[in-house]
Amino acid sequence: MAKGIDITLLIEFNTMNEKAGRFKMVPRWARPEHPIFWLESWRQVRNRGLVALQRAFVPVLFAVASLAVLVVMLFSLLIVTSGGYYDLDSSLALVLGFVIAVLFCIQIGAGGMANILTVLLAAPLISGEVELQSWQLLRTTMVSLPEIILAKLSAVLHELRLVLRSVVIIRVISTVTIVLFFAHVMIRQTFYSMSAADLRRFFFDGLGVAYIILIASIVSYNLSQPVIQAVLCGMLGMTASAYARTRAQAISGGLGARLFCWVSSTLLHFGLAYGLGYLFNNWSYPAYAQLDIFRNVPSPTETQIAWAACLTVSGYLLASIIAQVGLILILTGLVFRRARRLGD
Amino acid sequence: MRPGSLRRRRRLVRLGCLPMTCALTVCLLLMVDLVVISKAPPWVINPRDYLLGQRIVSTLSVLAGLNLVSTWLLGLISAAMAAPAAAGQGGLLHRRLTILRRRTDMMAWAVFMLRLAFLIGFVVAVILASTYLTDAQSAREINNTIVALRQYVVWVVFVLSVGLAHFLLGPFLRLRYSMALGTLAATWARLRDGRIWRAIMARTAANLLGVVVLLWGGSLGAIIFATIRRPFSRSALIDFHRVFFPALTVSWDVGRMLLFSIGVALALCLYMIGQLVLPPFYLRLARRRLAHGSQGAKQSGRRWNPKQIEGTSSQSASKGLAADIS
Numbered sequence: 001m002a003k004g005i006d007i008t009l010l011i012e013f014n015t016m017n018e019k020a021g022r023f024k025m026v027p028r029w030a031r032p033e034h035p036i037f038w039l040e041s042w043r044q045v046r047n048r049g050l051v052a053l054q055r056a057f058v059p060v061l062f063a064v065a066s067l068a069v070l071v072v073m074l075f076s077l078l079i080v081t082s083g084g085y086y087d088l089d090s091s092l093a094l095v096l097g098f099v100i101a102v103l104f105c106i107q108i109g110a111g112g113m114a115n116i117l118t119v120l121l122a123a124p125l126i127s128g129e130v131e132l133q134s135w136q137l138l139r140t141t142m143v144s145l146p147e148i149i150l151a152k153l154s155a156v157l158h159e160l161r162l163v164l165r166s167v168v169i170i171r172v173i174s175t176v177t178i179v180l181f182f183a184h185v186m187i188r189q190t191f192y193s194m195s196a197a198d199l200r201r202f203f204f205d206g207l208g209v210a211y212i213i214l215i216a217s218i219v220s221y222n223l224s225q226p227v228i229q230a231v232l233c234g235m236l237g238m239t240a241s242a243y244a245r246t247r248a249q250a251i252s253g254g255l256g257a258r259l260f261c262w263v264s265s266t267l268l269h270f271g272l273a274y275g276l277g278y279l280f281n282n283w284s285y286p287a288y289a290q291l292d293i294f295r296n297v298p299s300p301t302e303t304q305i306a307w308a309a310c311l312t313v314s315g316y317l318l319a320s321i322i323a324q325v326g327l328i329l330i331l332t333g334l335v336f337r338r339a340r341r342l343g344d
Numbered sequence: 345m346r347p348g349s350l351r352r353r354r355r356l357v358r359l360g361c362l363p364m365t366c367a368l369t370v371c372l373l374l375m376v377d378l379v380v381i382s383k384a385p386p387w388v389i390n391p392r393d394y395l396l397g398q399r400i401v402s403t404l405s406v407l408a409g410l411n412l413v414s415t416w417l418l419g420l421i422s423a424a425m426a427a428p429a430a431a432g433q434g435g436l437l438h439r440r441l442t443i444l445r446r447r448t449d450m451m452a453w454a455v456f457m458l459r460l461a462f463l464i465g466f467v468v469a470v471i472l473a474s475t476y477l478t479d480a481q482s483a484r485e486i487n488n489t490i491v492a493l494r495q496y497v498v499w500v501v502f503v504l505s506v507g508l509a510h511f512l513l514g515p516f517l518r519l520r521y522s523m524a525l526g527t528l529a530a531t532w533a534r535l536r537d538g539r540i541w542r543a544i545m546a547r548t549a550a551n552l553l554g555v556v557v558l559l560w561g562g563s564l565g566a567i568i569f570a571t572i573r574r575p576f577s578r579s580a581l582i583d584f585h586r587v588f589f590p591a592l593t594v595s596w597d598v599g600r601m602l603l604f605s606i607g608v609a610l611a612l613c614l615y616m617i618g619q620l621v622l623p624p625f626y627l628r629l630a631r632r633r634l635a636h637g638s639q640g641a642k643q644s645g646r647r648w649n650p651k652q653i654e655g656t657s658s659q660s661a662s663k664g665l666a667a668d669i670s
Contacts, residue, residue, distance in 0.1 A: 055538070055541040056541075058545045058548075058549075059541070059544045059545045059547075059548045062545070062548035062549050062551065062552045063548045063551070065552055065555075066548065066551040066552040066554075066555045067416075069555050069556070069559060070555050073555075073558075073559065088566055088569070088570050089570055092563060092566045092567070092570075095559075095563075096563060099559060162545075169552075173552075173556055176560060177559065177560070180560065180563050180564070180567075183567065184563070184567055187567060187571060188567065188570060188571070191576075192575075192576060192577050193576075193577050194576075
């Protein structure tokens, strides 16, 4: 936005929003009337290629998701009917299972694309200012350094709001489908074959609570991921931007860091899942345990095994969220530290 | 009109829509029926019947695929074409949409023709399958089923009429709905060139919503239905088709199919009511949004408002409809 900012109009816009009661809970640096936020959000519009990519993202994602789900539903129904097996319960489990698998693939692809877009938009934020020699000028203003950085980041996230919302929508769809699948398995398979005594035990021994905790943790993990990933990618881009000398270096550094994060987190998740599964198997079947520590432990009951499994998965997911938030905080600290030195 | 101008090209596309659809359909059917399915495998006892059956199935599959794709494209194109109508203060919205509807009507007729072709093919296939391609025992079973279904003729007529109405009127209802949705979505666009994207986004979102409602509604319905039918593995099975249609004792599949068809027909009724009722509501909303947008722009002096929609002043309305929507 090279035409400059009309301060009177900015104030007018600010008072209009205040009167309307908007942005009351939003911090000052994340509001559209913040000068840095405003400057950055107008600057983002200029890049035509990125704007086209952002605009095409949502329709393409929705079109692919709707067509894929429809085709998968039809195909799984065809598989069921061609086998001459019309059992409603098995058919529903098959359809929901296939749809969850397809939605999972789509949300991974869409999330990856959204992450790349976030890094691409966030990477030139500081390095661009340094390259254009306007960083010193920005530091001479009354706006503090943390506010400058956070306003820039929130402008990027605001610019990508439609993309992020569409990814969240796909996540909501997959989450509700997972809950439906779980409800189907519980109602039509677990409860279906239980006797009255088993049912009473299930509800009054508190085992139901363990399943509720498990589902709640899966739902919160699945729904929180787009937002956490977006902030994480934004901070990765900003870190690369603070440490690079040019915009090109920052973009390549940010994308490289994101790739490294993907690969390392995938390896870490697989390793941890394997290790936890190994320990869990040793603990639940001490007679066949490969580790000596577990051989003398009394064998756990079925209820204990179910509780342990549910709490392990829930704890793992919660730990993943905490680790991601911790990484974001570390990156924020790094950006602040480096950006403070840029002016010296 | 200059040769090669945008208006001429548009008119060519509009006029060529129907012949192109016919030509494409015929070419595809010829290719599949004569080139792909040309010979029966050596293990087949009656190659003539086998080829006939295969060709009927492939023809119906090709027509169904074309129907799906063309219906999907019709929704997207009509929503995108209606997006530029969201300009001015909303007073001329109805007239703008009438002009745009005239431009897109041909596409709806092309989809209608494809559906008609599918319907004719389906009827021919059913007649052939029930008379020529079945053995004596199957023919007797079909005959018995038809006789049993006569007792529930009201339900059969209801299912058939709703299915036919939805199948044949579907393209026109979809066109009307998509145009209204595209217009409403375009009022959220900040800039002029963003309107079409907003319209396409809204249309694809509506498609996704439809698929999700189908998935969730169907799954929930199936879980509830199965749980009422038999809550536990040891409890007695309730056969709903025997409760509702006791005279259909010929084959259990017929009763179940009739019950399922009635459920689908009721869902289709709801869907059609939505397609009929929602467009006027969307247009009223779009008109109100356009009017409010232009008022807001006047109040703020049209100098600085990042959310404003371009071309909302009274000046753009006086520029003329043709210039605006082209």
